[in-house]
Amino acid sequence: MTGVAVRLEGLTRRFGGTTAVDGVSFDVRPGEVLGLLGPNGAGKTTTMRMLTGYLRPTAGRAVVGDVVVAADPVTAKASIGYMPESSPLPTDLSVFGFLKYMARLHRVPRAKLAAAAGKAIGQAGLADVRDRRIGDLSKGYRQRVALAQALVHEPAVLVLDEPTAGLDPRQVKETRDLIARLGRSRTILLSSHLLSEVTQLCRRVVVLDQGMVRAFSEVAALTSGGESLEEAYLRLFR
Template sequence: MNQDVLVRAEQLYRYYGEHCAVKDVSFDVRRGEVLGLLGPNGAGKSTTMQILTGNLAPSSGQVWINGIDLLDKPKQAKHGLGYLPEDPPLYRELAVKEYLSLCARLNRIPQNQQASAVEMVIERCGLKDVTYRLIGNLSKGYQQRVGIAQAIIHSPAVIILDEPTVGLDPIQIREIRDLIRQLAQEHSVILSTHILPEVQAICDRVQIINQGKLVLTDTIVGLSQRMQTTSILIKLDNPPTKEMLMSLKGIDSIDIERDGRIRLCYGPEQDPVDELVYRSVNEGWRLRELTPERHTLEEIFVAITQTQDSQEIVS
């Protein structure tokens, strides 16, 4: 296995009775990469995460963590994992430092290194101001920080985070996202979320899972290209006929909005704006408004998942 590949999943299936929650899921995660696992509720994200962390056995398929087979050598493989479930495994009656000291022992960090490991994660996760406070008295944001601290205290190669910003306020969300980006400098991170802006903010690559299947794998750069402008809205005081507008280079279709604005849809790399402006001036169309339209990640997500849903219904 390539040394830069820290997680490899091959042909994962998971059945609950006759229901198949995960269907033939395969992917790699490389060193220093943040992979976003995206999907609607019930799509199979959490089941996939539980399989990757060894908390749930696949019905079939294999997982390697840092080159170690998770099923054959679970203890050795899990040593290279840090995991933050959606509900952080916190002992609310303990102070932050007490809890992290316990986590250091549970992760079998040598006794003479435990204190330095605790101080390291307190520093990295911004917990200095709450070191001696009870976890149960902390805000949701700080509790998430403590949850991340326990996941990285043993310096694992791979960190798996399930919905790390759910329930946080905007400031806390920004802080946790910054922390995840910092962690990605030294670890590989798998991030499960249904919050679309989160994917764009912190991930290098995204995989969309729907009905247990991976329906899209792409880089953020690739997604950005999918989101490129492919239509413009215009308003003309003296609009020409549809036939004249269709004669513009690259125009595929035209829609008339209720407010009189016109949507011009065109093919990739066929931007008609220059010709539109030129002809508007020379032919007296009197252009009043021109607004490029971009596909949002939400539109791409909905289009992909709804298309797959309809295919499942047909089949």
């Protein structure tokens, strides 16, 4: 890798007449947890979907490692673990069965499928619901399953879209602790509409509003001139 794990260059996406993401550029350094901050509808999810190859950019490009996502999506996707927003999961499978299925989709060798699924279960703290049907799990557990499926093929880059949305405070804390732990060994791009979450987990932050990058700096630099976090947030999204 050449100093950056992920690089977005002028990424733009239009849906019909509306521009959801407009010339977004930033980079994520290896081993860094970068926050993608913005209110609902700012274009965070669309940006992440272009990065993960789910959507194609109208203009610009996303690069993961040395690979341009649009040019070689399979290789790019292989090095990304993606947890989509609101963690959609098949309800009919067991946790273990689902993780094995995802491992197989991510080309984990047949002999290592069970081990990979088991390891992800351990990392996400799912051991006690390993054989439960996903449809029967609580929201918090489902979030963890969604995180575990992003980890199952041990990707270099994790892309987490609103990983704590809809959780109760205790689950939020558990999830944040987990992300912090994962962040020690991985590059993570994390989106959130909560400034507090970003300041807890990240050193640098990209602030997105109406599809455009409003700020890209150290978290500490956001709160300039002795203003509080809330004041900074309100100032950014006026």
